[in-house]
Amino acid sequence: xxxxxxxxxxxxxxxxxxxxxxxxxxxxxxxxxxxxxxxxxxxxxxxxxxxxxxxxxxxxxxxxxxxxxxxxxxxxxxxxxxxxxxxxxxxxxxxxxxxxxxxxxxxxxxxxxxxxxxxxxxxxxxxxxxxxxxxxxxxxxxxxxxxxxxxxxxxxxxxxxxxxxxxxxxxxxx
Amino acid sequence: xxxxxxxxxxxxxxxxxxxxxxxxxxxxxxxxxxxxxxxxxxxxxxxxxxxxxxxxxxxxxxxxxxxxxxxxxxxxxxxxxxxxxxxxxxxxxxxxxxxxxxxxxxxxxxxxxxxxxxxxxxxxxxxxxxxxxxxxxxxxxxxxxxxxxxxxxxxxxxxxxxxxxxxxxxxxxxxxxxxxxxxxxxxxxxxxxxxxxxxxxxxxxxxxxxxxxxxxxxxxxxxxxxxxxxxxxxxxxxxxxxxxxxxxxxxxxxxxxxxxxxxxxxxxxxxxxxxxxxxxxxxxxxxxxxxxxxxxxxxxxxxxxxxxxxxxxxxxxxxxxxxxxxxxxxxxxxxxxxxxxxxxxxxxxxxxxxxxxxxxxxxxxxxxxxxxxxxxxxxxxxxxxxxxxxxxxxxxxxxxxxxxxxxxxxxxxxxxxxxxxxxxxxxxxxxxxxx
Numbered sequence: 001x002x003x004x005x006x007x008x009x010x011x012x013x014x015x016x017x018x019x020x021x022x023x024x025x026x027x028x029x030x031x032x033x034x035x036x037x038x039x040x041x042x043x044x045x046x047x048x049x050x051x052x053x054x055x056x057x058x059x060x061x062x063x064x065x066x067x068x069x070x071x072x073x074x075x076x077x078x079x080x081x082x083x084x085x086x087x088x089x090x091x092x093x094x095x096x097x098x099x100x101x102x103x104x105x106x107x108x109x110x111x112x113x114x115x116x117x118x119x120x121x122x123x124x125x126x127x128x129x130x131x132x133x134x135x136x137x138x139x140x141x142x143x144x145x146x147x148x149x150x151x152x153x154x155x156x157x158x159x160x161x162x163x164x165x166x167x168x169x170x171x172x173x174x
Numbered sequence: 175x176x177x178x179x180x181x182x183x184x185x186x187x188x189x190x191x192x193x194x195x196x197x198x199x200x201x202x203x204x205x206x207x208x209x210x211x212x213x214x215x216x217x218x219x220x221x222x223x224x225x226x227x228x229x230x231x232x233x234x235x236x237x238x239x240x241x242x243x244x245x246x247x248x249x250x251x252x253x254x255x256x257x258x259x260x261x262x263x264x265x266x267x268x269x270x271x272x273x274x275x276x277x278x279x280x281x282x283x284x285x286x287x288x289x290x291x292x293x294x295x296x297x298x299x300x301x302x303x304x305x306x307x308x309x310x311x312x313x314x315x316x317x318x319x320x321x322x323x324x325x326x327x328x329x330x331x332x333x334x335x336x337x338x339x340x341x342x343x344x345x346x347x348x349x350x351x352x353x354x355x356x357x358x359x360x361x362x363x364x365x366x367x368x369x370x371x372x373x374x375x376x377x378x379x380x381x382x383x384x385x386x387x388x389x390x391x392x393x394x395x396x397x398x399x400x401x402x403x404x405x406x407x408x409x410x411x412x413x414x415x416x417x418x419x420x421x422x423x424x425x426x427x428x429x430x431x432x433x434x435x436x437x438x439x440x441x442x443x444x445x446x447x448x449x450x451x452x453x454x455x456x457x458x459x460x461x462x463x464x465x466x467x468x469x470x471x472x473x474x475x476x477x478x479x480x481x482x483x484x485x486x487x488x489x490x491x492x493x494x495x496x497x498x499x500x501x502x503x504x505x506x507x508x509x510x511x512x513x514x515x516x517x518x519x520x521x522x523x524x525x526x527x528x529x530x531x532x533x534x535x536x537x538x539x540x541x542x543x544x545x546x547x548x549x550x551x552x553x554x555x556x557x558x559x560x561x562x563x564x565x566x567x568x569x570x571x572x573x574x575x576x577x578x579x580x581x582x583x584x585x586x587x588x589x590x591x592x593x594x595x596x597x598x599x600x601x602x603x604x605x606x607x608x609x
Contacts, residue, residue, distance in 0.1 A: 084423060
């Protein structure tokens with residue numbers, strides 16, 4: 001059982017809300033963090049914890065685009081395609097990734113490392129084109145930078161090019 | 175180039191400023207909260223904010239103090255504050271910077287707001303993609319609890335204020351205040367019918383204030399320096415204070431720029447943003463996030479305050495300014511935004527759910543040179559049948575890219591359709607739309 005392993009965390013989440021159902025999104029986020037997607041058994045468990053029917057959990061899960069109902073690759077590449085990023089070349093980013101990894105939108109590489117999604121605005125419009133990989137943002141992408149990110153992720157599981165606490169433009173030195 | 179005193183971005187632009195509690199306190203942080211607890215009554219705080227003329231920074235621009243004043247004083251149950259950190263309006267990326275670089279500024283604003291409206295519990299509803307922001311806020315909350323600024327007895331005053339971070343999971347509509355509340359209750363994030371308004375029937379049907387991150391970040395400064403001071407900045411009396419404008423698109427220096435309200439778009443785009451990134455001239459710009467109708471170079475000298483932009487036929491909205499250079503096809507631009515709205519329509523109201531889908535199909539047809547002569551009429555009719563016929567303002571926002579581009583650049587639509595008529599093979603089936 002997934003949530004037994006995280007009893008303290010679940011209790012902490014439940015303590016934050018006067019109504020149990022509010023803990024639904026946090027618990028789903030927890031499930032996806034641990035398993036990479038929201039499994040049916042996780043939804044059943046959550047329903048029990050929150051005194052909901054499985055259908056109530058399922059109807060909520062399917063509303064939110066960030067929940068994966070099927071397993072995906074270890075690294076979820078999400079490229080923003082909304083207008084602001086499109087103006088500065090987000091369509092090229094998709095092509096670069098396709099060229100490098102040989103996968104189209106919605107597909108996963110054979111080694112199960114990368115899944116490519118094309119998504120709507122991620123709130124990074126001044127520093128596009130950009131993509132989110134799992135929890136991290138990579139911004140102002142060029143073909144070379146995309147290549148480095150993918151190589152680093154494959155080799156090290158992480159990449160130093162990710163954005164830290166955001167500020168743009170950087171203040172000019174005085 | 176004129177320089178302006180910054181309020182919200184001032185600390186974070188100091189070299190070495192990390193946004194830690196020690197750094198924030200070093201710049202006078204949490205002084206406003208001490209003042210409020212020691213010397214002020216909740217009503218006095220609301221009065222100061224009313225006097226400041228502060229209006230919501232999320233997009234709708236509702237006067238903050240007035241909103242607080244709607245919270246019933248004699249409500250027997252709990253009251254809530256929700257900070258809207260869902261920042262999902264395309265073109266907007268200011269809250270991300272405010273949260274990640276100076277989290278205590280908004281936390282102090284939230285604590286003061288809780289005091290003013292009598293709330294003991296507050297939630298920060300942050301969009302699911304902002305994992306780093308959520309982590310930074312959690313760390314800042316730990317610091318604030320440890321220092322006694324939050325908790326069951328803040329600064330020894332006997333007051334209890336608890337703030338929690340709540341991550342969303344990818345839904346633009348959850349930035350709409352009632353959809354945010356539904357989502358926070360663990361449901362599908364679909365807007366509620368108003369009235370009743372959140373001020374009386376909000377989270378768990380209790381009185382609730384929903385305020386944007388930037389709105390909250392302004393509060394400590396208003397307390398410290400007074401409502402009159404704030405009301406003297408910008409374009410009083412309707413547009414007081416500064417805004418953090420988010421500049422994106424075909425400009426040399428995109429990014430967040432804080433200025434008093436009332437500078438012109440020309441100043442923002444050409445002085446602060448360095449002008450167009452190539453030698454192509456400006457063709458169009460969106461003045462306030464994806465929901466705001468497009469404007470043209472003729473509007474560059476419009477002042478960036480609520481009233482002036484509304485008079486020009488658009489809105490200041492979330493403060494996200496997106497610039498497009500000559501050569502950008504406006505049908506394509508409208509299509510890109512329309513695909514966003516189609517994807518994000520929550521599906522509750524038929525005109526919006528079905529209408530956005532038809533609009534995307536029609537635009538795709540025109541853009542792919544399969545348009546029919548009657549398609550512009552179809553767009554006009556659809557755009558007239560969605561606004562005002564939905565529960566929330568999403569329907570009004572969704573048609574604005576098409577209505578405004580049709581208004582200013584109708585010729586581009588006609589040219590694509592004409593081309594289609596000349597080149598399209600007859601009696602061939604129109605490709606079926608798939609998304």
